Amino acid sequence: MNDAEALAAFLSDRHVACPNCRYDLHGLGSARCPECNLSLALRVNLVEPRLGLWLAAAVGVSTGIGFHGILLGLVGYSLIVNGLGLGIRDASLLGGGFVMNGVALLVLLRARGPFRRCARPARLALAVGSWAFSLTTAVLFFAFVD
Numbered sequence: 001m002n003d004a005e006a007l008a009a010f011l012s013d014r015h016v017a018c019p020n021c022r023y024d025l026h027g028l029g030s031a032r033c034p035e036c037n038l039s040l041a042l043r044v045n046l047v048e049p050r051l052g053l054w055l056a057a058a059v060g061v062s063t064g065i066g067f068h069g070i071l072l073g074l075v076g077y078s079l080i081v082n083g084l085g086l087g088i089r090d091a092s093l094l095g096g097g098f099v100m101n102g103v104a105l106l107v108l109l110r111a112r113g114p115f116r117r118c119a120r121p122a123r124l125a126l127a128v129g130s131w132a133f134s135l136t137t138a139v140l141f142f143a144f145v146d
C-alpha cells in the first residue's frame with residue numbers, strides 16, 4: 001500500500017475536514033483536496049508533543065529579547081533627542097544582550113526535536129537555564145550601564 005492508498009483507506013470510513021479549506025474529505029480517491037486542490041498526506045503525530053518546557057525556554061529568551069529590544073529603542077530615541085542621558089555604550093550593552101538572547105532563541109528553534117527527546121530533568125534544566133540566561137543579560141546591563 002502506497003501513501004495515496006493509505007490516505008484513501010483512512011478517509012474511506014472517516015469524515016475529516018481538509019486542513020486548508022475545511023472541505024469534508026470522506027471517500028476521497030486521490031491525494032488532493034477536490035475543493036482547494038492542495039496535496040494531502042497522511043502523517044503520524046505525537047499525542048502529547050512534549051513542548052511545554054521548550055515553550056518555557058523560548059519564552060525565557062524571548063523575554064530577554066523584548067527587554068533589550070525595548071530599551072534599545074529607548075536608547076535610540078535618547079540618542080536622537082539627547083534628553084535621557086543614555087548613549088552609545090548603553091546601546092552596545094543592550095545590542096549585545098539583544099543579540100545573545102536572539103542567538104539563544106535561534107538555537108532553541110533549530111533544536112526543538114533534540115530538546116523534545118531529552119529526559120524531563122534535562123528539559124527542565126534547559127528551560128530554567130534559558131530564563132536564567134535572559135535574566136543574567138538584563139542584570140549585566142544594569143551592572144554596566146552608566
Ligand SMILES: [Zn+2]
Pocket residue numbers: 018019020021022023033034035036037038
Ligand atoms: Zn481543501
